[in-house]
Amino acid sequence: MKRVSFDFQTVMSGLAVLGMILAIVGTWPPVEGFAALRWPGLALVYLAGGLPTAWSALSALWREHILDIDLLMVVAAVAAAAVGAPFEGAVLLTLFSVSTTLEHQALGRARRAVEALMALRPETAFRKGEDGTVTEVPTVELAVGDVVVLRPGARVPTDGLILHGRGGIDEANITGESMPVSKEPGQQVFEATVNLEGVLDVTVTKTVGDSTIARMIQLVTEAQEAKAPSERFSAWFGQRYTVGVLLGAGLAFVVIYWLGRDWEQALYRAATLLVAASPCAIVISVPAAILSALSAAARGGVLFKGGGALETLAAVDTFAFDKTGTLTNGRAAVTRVIALDGEERRFLSLLSGLEAHSEHHIAAAIRREALVHGIEPAEVVDVTSHPSAGIVGHDASGLIWAGNVHIVAEMGASVDHAAFQELADSAQTVIYLGRGSTVLGAVSVADEARASSASALAALRAGGVSRIVMMTGDRKPVALRIGAELGLAPDEIHAEMLPQDKVRKVGELARDGKVAFVGDGVNDAAALARADVGIAMGAAGSDVALQAADVALLSEDMTKLADAHRLARRTAGIIRQNLVFAIGAMLVLVIGGLFFDLPLPLAVIGHEGGTVLVVLNGLRLLSDRIRTDDEKTRPHRQPDLPDPASSRLRSRVTSPTAS
Numbered sequence: 001m002k003r004v005s006f007d008f009q010t011v012m013s014g015l016a017v018l019g020m021i022l023a024i025v026g027t028w029p030p031v032e033g034f035a036a037l038r039w040p041g042l043a044l045v046y047l048a049g050g051l052p053t054a055w056s057a058l059s060a061l062w063r064e065h066i067l068d069i070d071l072l073m074v075v076a077a078v079a080a081a082a083v084g085a086p087f088e089g090a091v092l093l094t095l096f097s098v099s100t101t102l103e104h105q106a107l108g109r110a111r112r113a114v115e116a117l118m119a120l121r122p123e124t125a126f127r128k129g130e131d132g133t134v135t136e137v138p139t140v141e142l143a144v145g146d147v148v149v150l151r152p153g154a155r156v157p158t159d160g161l162i163l164h165g166r167g168g169i170d171e172a173n174i175t176g177e178s179m180p181v182s183k184e185p186g187q188q189v190f191e192a193t194v195n196l197e198g199v200l201d202v203t204v205t206k207t208v209g210d211s212t213i214a215r216m217i218q219l220v221t222e223a224q225e226a227k228a229p230s231e232r233f234s235a236w237f238g239q240r241y242t243v244g245v246l247l248g249a250g251l252a253f254v255v256i257y258w259l260g261r262d263w264e265q266a267l268y269r270a271a272t273l274l275v276a277a278s279p280c281a282i283v284i285s286v287p288a289a290i291l292s293a294l295s296a297a298a299r300g301g302v303l304f305k306g307g308g309a310l311e312t313l314a315a316v317d318t319f320a321f322d323k324t325g326t327l328t329n330g331r332a333a334v335t336r337v338i339a340l341d342g343e344e345r346r347f348l349s350l351l352s353g354l355e356a357h358s359e360h361h362i363a364a365a366i367r368r369e370a371l372v373h374g375i376e377p378a379e380v381v382d383v384t385s386h387p388s389a390g391i392v393g394h395d396a397s398g399l400i401w402a403g404n405v406h407i408v409a410e411m412g413a414s415v416d417h418a419a420f421q422e423l424a425d426s427a428q429t430v431i432y433l434g435r436g437s438t439v440l441g442a443v444s445v446a447d448e449a450r451a452s453s454a455s456a457l458a459a460l461r462a463g464g465v466s467r468i469v470m471m472t473g474d475r476k477p478v479a480l481r482i483g484a485e486l487g488l489a490p491d492e493i494h495a496e497m498l499p500q501d502k503v504r505k506v507g508e509l510a511r512d513g514k515v516a517f518v519g520d521g522v523n524d525a526a527a528l529a530r531a532d533v534g535i536a537m538g539a540a541g542s543d544v545a546l547q548a549a550d551v552a553l554l555s556e557d558m559t560k561l562a563d564a565h566r567l568a569r570r571t572a573g574i575i576r577q578n579l580v581f582a583i584g585a586m587l588v589l590v591i592g593g594l595f596f597d598l599p600l601p602l603a604v605i606g607h608e609g610g611t612v613l614v615v616l617n618g619l620r621l622l623s624d625r626i627r628t629d630d631e632k633t634r635p636h637r638q639p640d641l642p643d644p645a646s647s648r649l650r651s652r653v654t655s656p657t658a659s
């Protein structure tokens with residue numbers, strides 16, 4: 001439907017240009033003998049350049065009671081023809097038609113930038129059967145649980161988990177990062193990313209319809225429909241203003257006539273004013289910038305759910321961060337295991353059986369610990385999770401629980417035991433496991449700050465963010481250690497917070513300015529919704545968080561967040577430039593039309609030229625460096641490589657069992 005009208009527009013402006021050439025040849029004195037071409041040429045311009053616009057403007061007026069700005073152009077052209085200046089009117093219609101085509105093309109380019117993602121999907125995949133045979137099937141036929149084989153150089157057909165094999169994956173398509181990420185069994189791979197060197201078996205976790213790319217396309221499509229406040233304003237303004245211009249031009253006609261010019265001259269002046277005062281440039285200046293910025297951001301792995309989120313982000317001066325999985329990489333590792341009865345393996349079996357039911361980063365760390373020691377998780381049923389406290393379930397002998405001191409207190413247990421003292425004094429997360437009111441033991445879990453977090457916070461501060469705070473459900477000592485690594489002051493660190501505490505704190509911060517909250521977990525959803533801009537860690541975060549957020553970061557690289565903030569500010573700046581320029585140009589033309597006998601063709605050139613210029617200015621955002629990962633422009637960037645610290649943590653694992 002869009003496509004058809006776009007082609008129609010191009011053909012019509014082509015015909016208008018042809019008509020204009022005929023009219024020029026027929027009018028221009030040096031080319032004699034072609035005078036017969038003048039009238040058919042002018043007629044063609046009026047028909048091809050004016051009729052479609054008049055038709056759609058009149059039907060909008062009739063059906064939706066909306067006065068289309070384009071109608072002003074047609075009225076001016078007709079008025080020009082009526083006073084014996086059909087040639088000027090034709091110039092107006094031709095330029096108008098050509099510039100409308102250019103605008104369509106330019107905005108279409110911004111839209112298509114995202115649609116190009118679709119083209120990255122591989123058409124077919126190699127599915128491995130039960131018996132190990134491999135068949136090529138269309139990607140759309142893949143079901144959750146299927147195993148596909150990826151050869152080196154192949155694109156990942158849909159989201160999945162690596163079952164066997166390891167190697168580097170180029171994720172630039174969806175995260176904008178040029179640095180390959182090395183992956184091993186158990187890690188996620190995303191649709192359309194490229195497997196570089198390994199042979200991988202991948203278990204499908206999402207069908208093509210639900211995959212990362214499908215989600216991106218959906219988000220961007222929604223974004224294009226959710227209009228930004230300034231966009232709504234210019235539409236509103238355009239309406240009121242168009243009526244105003246029509247009335248103003250009518251008034252000008254009356255006044256100029258009354259001042260003693262003949263009616264033809266007065267009408268010509270009025271038509272010039274109509275063109276000069278048309279707000280086309282003002283109305284297009286905002287969507288041109290926003291659409292381009294949204295597309296650039298999407299290609300850099302930052303998805304805005306609407307132009308409004310982009311505009312609000314530009315005004316944000318306070319950033320609140322969740323800790324686990326947001327500022328830290330969420331790849332926590334178990335550092336110590338204390339079983340009070342000395343039976344470590346049975347203890348880990350019970351704990352991992354309980355944590356098998358949790359999505360929390362801590363739970364994943366505990367499961368991994370059990371796995372590398374070849375410990376079978378115990379059977380635990382009837383599990384409920386207590387957000388920010390722990391998890392409760394039942395095994396064959398009754399109620400068991402795991403979590404922090406909150407859940408210990410809730411169960412009427414006590415951790416006043418010499419064996420736990422060392423853990424409590426450490427700067428690590430401590431999880432107690434208990435049965436009824438008895439504590440069975442504890443594990444400590446340590447998580448590291450993302451390599452990109454410190455530089456991202458520094459970049460945000462450099463970009464004018466005045467307050468940065470960290471909020472976590474974790475213990476104070478852990479929060480202080482991570483916070484110190486990231487250069488946060490103690491009063492910027494808030495620990496032991498329940499989900500509702502985070503919401504309250506965001507509300508408090510919002511009293512002195514716009515607040516962005518960045519989080520990933522189920523426990524962050526309410527704070528994400530409360531903040532002026534909620535930003536979720538997209539690919540790695542929970543679906544609940546993604547749902548509640550206004551912006552999703554698909555990249556693991558935190559500096560993309562600072563880039564997104566910079567892009568938002570740059571967009572706001574370009575919108576301001578566009579509005580100042582458009583209003584300025586309009587004032588010059590109107591003054592020229594009123595007091596300096598500005599000829600109609602000049603008014604037309606000024607008007608259409610200005611409109612095309614603001615569109616091109618907005619289009620500059622399309623190539624913003626957020627979508628590239630140019631090392632030269634990012635001196636501080638550090639990739640999130642598996643850091644030595646986390647392998648140090650794992651070094652106490654003595655007998656990793658090979659699969």
Ligand SMILES: Nc1ncnc2c1ncn2[C@@H]1O[C@H](COP(=O)(O)OP(=O)(O)OP(=O)(O)O)[C@@H](O)[C@H]1O
Binds near residue numbers: 358360
């Ligand atoms: N599944 C679980 N198993 C054990 N303990 C848990 C579990 N979920 C939460 N907890 C306990 O509750 C604490 C707070 O959890 P919460 O999810 O609110 O914060 P977090 O995700 O650890 O940190 P952040 O708020 O920075 O993301 C954890 O540090 C842990 O002690």
Ligand SMILES: [Zn+2]
Binds near residue numbers: 073281607608611
């Ligand atoms: Zn216009």
